[in-house]
Amino acid sequence: MQLIKPLCWILVATCLGISPIHAAEDQHGDHKEAQHDAPETKGPHGGLLLQQNGATVELQIFEQGVPPVYRAWVTTDETPVTDDIDLNVQLTRLGGQVDNFDFAFQGDYWQGNGVVTEPHSFDVQVTLALNGKRYQWQWESHEGRTRIAADIAESAGIRTAEAGPGSIERTLTAYGRLTTAPEQMARVRARFPGVITRVDVRLGDRVVKGDRLAQVESNESLKTYDLRSPIGGVVSERTISVGEITGEQPLLAITDLTTLWADLQIFPGQRNKLAVDQKVHLKAEGVDRQATVNHLLPSSDNAPYTLARVEVENTDGALSPGLLVAGDIVVERLDVPLAVDNRALQSFRDWTVVFVQVDDTYEIRPLELGLSDSTSTEVLGGLQVGDRYVVENSYLIKADLEKSGASHDH
Incomplete structure (x- = not known):
């Protein structure tokens, strides 16, 4: 199924365009009829030739070793013009931004007074x-631009967000294992010595508080009494079978696994960066959890590290004791004026870009990036606060543009 079907493609072979519409005014201000012929040649400097009634402008975006700037060579009746002209280039970008460039003579060419971003x-x-x-x-000189009808974008799952301030987290990564807190395990013993007459649970069964686990016939009264679960959880130990004689040893163990502990090893060089209540991003067996540091404890075996103990929510039962776990502990949070969701970032040519949206038109925005974390990246240039950019399924727009064979030839 084709997810993206642009209404039209307006991609040109040069950044100055290949379909100019020429219009001229004479000295009295009368407009001549617009011409629609596309120039097929470039000038001697590799720029686009604009010609009308003996006047010629060769216009080029020059970017060899410098930020992109306009250069122009002006002739009239094949004679170079070096003074007494007024040359202006006006660029209207997607969204309505207008860039104006006036030109001054530089000894061999006319140069625009700004960077063509x-x-x-x-x-x-x-x-x-x-x-x-x-x-x-x-x-029109469009590149990296496509149009997608709103209903098609909706069905393709293309979602946007408004660019604005954000926070970047600096983290410290530590590793450890998941364990069970001692208070979350209950060992069940017989109240009176006797014979096991019935066992109702198997290892791994889930029980709730009050469920019957087994029955015992008392040696003294010869009456049968129930062993019931003191907590809800999983049967993690079972050492009894029907017919066995009970003693003082535990017969069963019930473990509450709705929460676990992650014991992360913190080495001396990391210790001064940590504090209780810092946020932690935990990963274990492909499962992600958000938590906080609850305690900082010395290791139990006198090892040269501290344990950062983190309580981990596990109501879905996706985690189990003993699993290796990695924790990204947030040690600093930096507020930045502009940040984007990492899901929006795509590589395009030699740039990292996002795709901005204006109505049903989408276009690349090459970015200058700063700090980054697992979810967001600071933007230093290329995007404005308030721009709407594609967050979800931005790769579909990239694929659509690459399919079109968009070029960047000056």
């Missing part, structure tokens, strides 16, 4: 005032 995806308008005439070119 990524993505190079915008509607372009170039205006040239020269010798009393005014020329204008307009075209």
Whole structure:
């Protein structure tokens, strides 16, 4: 089943576009009819040629060893123009942001007064005032952009979130095992010596408080009495069978496994970073749990480490004593002005990107990233607070763009 079906693809072979619409004004301001012919050649510097009535602008995004900037070469009747022009490039980006570039002569070319930030995806308008005439070119130069109807995005499970402040957690990783707290185990003995006449449970059975576990016939009274479970839990030990004689030894053990302890080993170099009540992200056998440090204890065998004891919720029974466990203990929490969900991050060309959404249009945003943890990453550049970006199933949009063969050729 095809999950994404763009309404249209507007991806071009150069970041300056291959389908400009030329329009010109004469010195009286009269508009000439727009032309729709796409230029098929580039200029001697590798830029896009914009031509109209003897005036030519070769426009290039130059980024060899420098941040991307506009360079332009202007000629009239094949003669280079080095002064007395007014050249402006206006870029309208997805979402309505407008970037304006005015040009100054640099000895061999005209250079725009700013960086052309990524993505190079915008509607372009170039205006040239020269010798009393005014020329204008307009075209679409879209890359890394696609349109997806709202109902298709919904059915594909594409979900978005609003970019904003976040918190990054610095963690310390420790390892240990899951254990059972002593108070969560109850050993059942016979109240009076006698003969086991009935056993109602097997090893591993779950019981609730008050369930009958076995029956014993008293040696003194010859009357039968019940052994009942003092707590709810799992039958973790059973040492009796019908016909055996009871003594003072435990006959059964019931263990409450709804909570467990994770005993994490903390070595001397880590100890000064830890404190009671710090948050812990626990992982064991593919199961994730959130918990807090309850106690910091010396090891029971005089080993050179401290135990960080963490109470682990286990009402679903997915964990069991003895399992190896890893714990990421949060030792610092840093608030940052802008962060994104890690699920949103995708690799695209040489960038790490998210996909922003404006109505039914989606487009890449290359990011400059900072601190990161298991769930979020700080954004230093490339995204604005309030931008809506794809969190869930962003890989579907990446696959759709890669399928289109989008290019980044200046």
